[in-house]
Amino acid sequence: MRYLLQIYPDSATAEFGRLSADEQDAILDEFIAIRQIPGVIGGDRLHPVETATTVRVEGGQTLLADGPFVEAKEHLGGYYLVEADELDAALEIAARIPAARMGGVIEVRPVVER
Amino acid sequence: MLASLVGFLGDFDLAEEAVQEAFALAAQRWPRDGTPPNPGAWLTITARNRAIDRLRRDRALAAKTRLLEVPEAVEDEMEERTFPDERLELIFTCCHPALGLEAQVALTLRALGGLRTEEIARAFLVSEETMKRRLSRAKRKIRDAGIGFSVPADHRLPERLAAVLAVVYLIFNEGYGGRVDLAAEALRLGGALAELMPDEPEVHALHALMLLHDARREARFDGGELVLLADQDRSRWDSARMARGREALERAFALRGRGQYVIQAAIASLHMDEPRDWTQIAALYDELVRLTGSPVVELNRAIAVAETDGGEAGLALVERLELDGYQYFHSTRADLLRRLGRRDEANAEYERALELAHTGPERRFLQRRIAEVGAYPSPPQKVSPRERPIRGWDDTNRGGKR
Numbered sequence: 029m030r031y032l033l034q035i036y037p038d039s040a041t042a043e044f045g046r047l048s049a050d051e052q053d054a055i056l057d058e059f060i061a062i063r064q065i066p067g068v069i070g071g072d073r074l075h076p077v078e079t080a081t082t083v084r085v086e087g088g089q090t091l092l093a094d095g096p097f098v099e100a101k102e103h104l105g106g107y108y109l110v111e112a113d114e115l116d117a118a119l120e121i122a123a124r125i126p127a128a129r130m131g132g133v134i135e136v137r138p139v140v141e142r
Numbered sequence: 143m144l145a146s147l148v149g150f151l152g153d154f155d156l157a158e159e160a161v162q163e164a165f166a167l168a169a170q171r172w173p174r175d176g177t178p179p180n181p182g183a184w185l186t187i188t189a190r191n192r193a194i195d196r197l198r199r200d201r202a203l204a205a206k207t208r209l210l211e212v213p214e215a216v217e218d219e220m221e222e223r224t225f226p227d228e229r230l231e232l233i234f235t236c237c238h239p240a241l242g243l244e245a246q247v248a249l250t251l252r253a254l255g256g257l258r259t260e261e262i263a264r265a266f267l268v269s270e271e272t273m274k275r276r277l278s279r280a281k282r283k284i285r286d287a288g289i290g291f292s293v294p295a296d297h298r299l300p301e302r303l304a305a306v307l308a309v310v311y312l313i314f315n316e317g318y319g320g321r322v323d324l325a326a327e328a329l330r331l332g333g334a335l336a337e338l339m340p341d342e343p344e345v346h347a348l349h350a351l352m353l354l355h356d357a358r359r360e361a362r363f364d365g366g367e368l369v370l371l372a373d374q375d376r377s378r379w380d381s382a383r384m385a386r387g388r389e390a391l392e393r394a395f396a397l398r399g400r401g402q403y404v405i406q407a408a409i410a411s412l413h414m415d416e417p418r419d420w421t422q423i424a425a426l427y428d429e430l431v432r433l434t435g436s437p438v439v440e441l442n443r444a445i446a447v448a449e450t451d452g453g454e455a456g457l458a459l460v461e462r463l464e465l466d467g468y469q470y471f472h473s474t475r476a477d478l479l480r481r482l483g484r485r486d487e488a489n490a491e492y493e494r495a496l497e498l499a500h501t502g503p504e505r506r507f508l509q510r511r512i513a514e515v516g517a518y519p520s521p522p523q524k525v526s527p528r529e530r531p532i533r534g535w536d537d538t539n540r541g542g543k544r
Contacts, residue, residue: 114290
């Protein structure tokens, strides 16, 4: 089964900003290390929400807007895609993501297999 | 039998339907053909085969499960095969933290307790529809999110076991208020866990705790009226359950248990001694507070401290707590104030507790207290706690131990 681990940093971003350069490097190394775990088949960090563009199609017209989907309470910071036999394996990887212990939250959802 | 099928199939509904079909088939065939020598095995194999047939018909599902590779069992095997008791796997699955607590409780009662949906709905005061939906949603989540069917690996076991024990204790406490059937279910689950995980001290301790509480069940009410622990007729305590409870506690101690259930059970056991060793009880509450950081536990400790160090000391601890709106906070505070002769304040707190009380016996008890407090002609003399009889003195988490 595959799971999408969605990273919502929330206050972790501010936490991260308060760290020393060395501590920040250590955190980034952790993110890279997770990408190397067997079973982690994808993962990326996203540029911040200011870089987003929203797309809607209404009445055959494509409507574009600058900025994120405003109604969303939390904004995605990044994700990992994990291949695992059962939920617990994906949850353990999620728990290792630095954002999780710095005030953020990880949402783990199974991917519908085609 | 359901347990091994759920494990085999990874799908509750399928397992349940297969079991029902197997029983129906047995009801048809056995009177005609005679009861097979190993009926349990016959039923299990039949159920598995029915499930496999169904899956073969539904190819999409079949692709997801690995069942098609498993060869169908042969008649001859049925005699020898013993099926593993997978109740432990089942309870850990039912109590997986990825399921909401209410779902864990409902699922545990359904799958391990064998209660009907409608019975569970009644016990928790929701409609059958609501409970049905709750159970369906939980089962779907188990299947779709891939919640595994296994006893957790060692590094996960402590937290997962804690979750299981919390569910069982919650079921017991729902029964504690008078719905005896749930308490019995919880006791049964506790006993089964003790058999299945004999090396876990907290498991024995929870079993002990429930047995000790349950032993006092008959004495807790008298003609529908609440009777506090100190006033209970000890002859109405079930000595067999008390003995089994203390035995289970000994096993927990022997396994060097020092977790929250061990401490709670030890306290429960001490409360059943005459006279009570309040110093020991207070010391155990100290440990429990350290372990749990729970304000309700601190409330209980305050009551013990009032016994060892006097009402003022106990009250000081109670007033530090932020438990406004918690019935037993107010009733405890009221009692301490009453003992210190502060009648008006006691009255106010009893009234507050009364607003929050939701059972008839508790309400009447509080009303009696209010009447007493109002009836005092003058404040009682200040007396040291040890000289004063403990009669009517409330001493635990409810400001009135029953």
